[in-house]
Amino acid sequence: MVNPGYVQPLCVTPQVSLRASNGVMAVQSVPLGQEVTGQHQTTLTINATSLAQLNALLAQVTYCSVAYVLSTQDLIHFTFEDHEVIFPLTIKKPSIPVLYDPGADINSQVTIATKTFLRYKELRLLIDSIRAKYPDIRIIIADDSMEPEKVEGHNIYQYIMPPAQGWFAGRNLAVSQVTSKYFLWVDDDHRFLNETSIEKFVEIMEAVPTLDVLGGSVEGNQFYFTLEYQEGAEGEGEGGCLSRLQNQHHAPLNGFKDCLLVDGVVNFFLARTDAVRRVGFDPLLQRTAHSEFFMDGLGRLLVASCAGLVIGHQKRQSNREQYNKFRYQDEVDAKLRLHYFKNHLKCVVY
Incomplete structure (x- = not known):
């Protein structure tokens, strides 16, 4: 006026x-x-x-x-x-809200999700450690092993995939079956400790409704990072540059000691199911991928890391030779080609 x-x-x-x-x-x-x-x-x-x-x-x-x-x-x-x-x-266009029933306890709020490949001994140790603390919580397993073994137990859901489909394809499958507000992602060779508390994760996420992903610490390894993106020259069609800055953070998470706002976290985190589904996991990344999910979520996910949220890691166990043959295939060149095309980049610095 x-x-x-x-x-x-x-x-x-x-x-x-x-x-x-x-x-x-x-x-x-x-x-x-x-x-x-x-x-x-x-x-x-x-x-x-x-x-x-x-x-x-x-x-x-x-x-x-x-x-x-x-x-x-x-x-x-x-x-x-x-x-x-x-x-x-x-x-x-206005959108309608998507609400989740908060339920009465942690079992209705959180689902535990994991991806397994050839490591059934480790997987069963993980499940035993979970059941020692959370006897009724739902566990979802995406399994692309060459010769799948049946994993049975109360409230355990094992989804068999075609062999060797890969890490992110398995993540997509597991998360697609989550019906709770949150899911806790763990590796199949993690182990719950006496100090492992899903309730602490949920307490923080409920107190900070804008938070999408909250990472913890695996055997003292907190592993968090920020991402720095510089756009290419305007008008010249030149790709940008993306750098991963390890152990860097943006700011403390207000109200929570030892929690930092970051762009990516270790492979042990609680996430809002709907937020992660909006980003998804690129199935073209099969063997060596983790940071790539947070790259795709840059600007769309609010992420934090807390040192006091802990889980253990098992010692190296069975099938190492067979497992390593698949796990450590050289995908670096293919991964970089994917980044350069999909994310319109000219350089990626890990």
């Missing part, structure tokens, strides 16, 4: 012009003696007999987009005499 304290020159009718690109504008009700041209067009001109009348007409201006879009912006050019102001207008 125009400042009512503005002194209008004598014999000049106050006039405002509004111009849009993606929509049309109109004044809902025009009193007798006032003039509005361009109703339901992209340019709207309002002439009034006084500044008070001009402001009253401006308060009735409506905008309607002319194309159906889910989310975009328009720039509105507001002109008054020799002055022009440009302000953005958001056009967005």
Whole structure:
């Protein structure tokens, strides 16, 4: 609106012009003696007999987009005499909320999810350690072993995949079956300790509703990082650069000691199910991938790491030679080619 304290020159009718690109504008009700041209067009001109009348007409201006879009912006050019102001207008289809039943206890709030490949001895030790503390919590296992073994037990769901589909394909499968608000991701060779507390994870996530992923510490290895992205030269189509800065953080997590806001965490974390599904895990990354999920989630996931949230790690056990043959295939070149294309990059620094 125009400042009512503005002194209008004598014999000049106050006039405002509004111009849009993606929509049309109109004044809902025009009193007798006032003039509005361009109703339901992209340019709207309002002439009034006084500044008070001009402001009253401006308060009735409506905008309607002319194309159906889910989310975009328009720039509105507001002109008054020799002055022009440009302000953005958001056009967005409203979405409905997705709610989860909070349930009565931790078993209804959290599902434990893991991916396994050839490590059944380790997997069963993990399950035993979970059941010692959480006898009823749901456990989801994505299994792409060459010769799958049946893993049985109360509230355990094992999903058999085609052989050697890979790390991220398994993660996608496991997370797709989660029905609780949160899931706790663990490796199949982790082990729950007396100090391992899912409740502590949930307490922090509930206190910070904007938080999407909360990482802990595996045998004292907290492993967190930030990501620094620099866009390429504008107008030249040049890719950007992405750097992973290990042990760097953005800021402390307000209200929680030993918790830091970061961009990526260790492979032991609690996450909001719906937030992770929106990002997903790229199944083209099969053997050597973890940071890549957080790269894809940069700017879309709020991530934190807390030193006091702990889990153990088993000693190296069976099938090491066979497991390593698949686990440590050289995928570095293929992974970088994927980043350069998919993320429009010219350099990646881990």
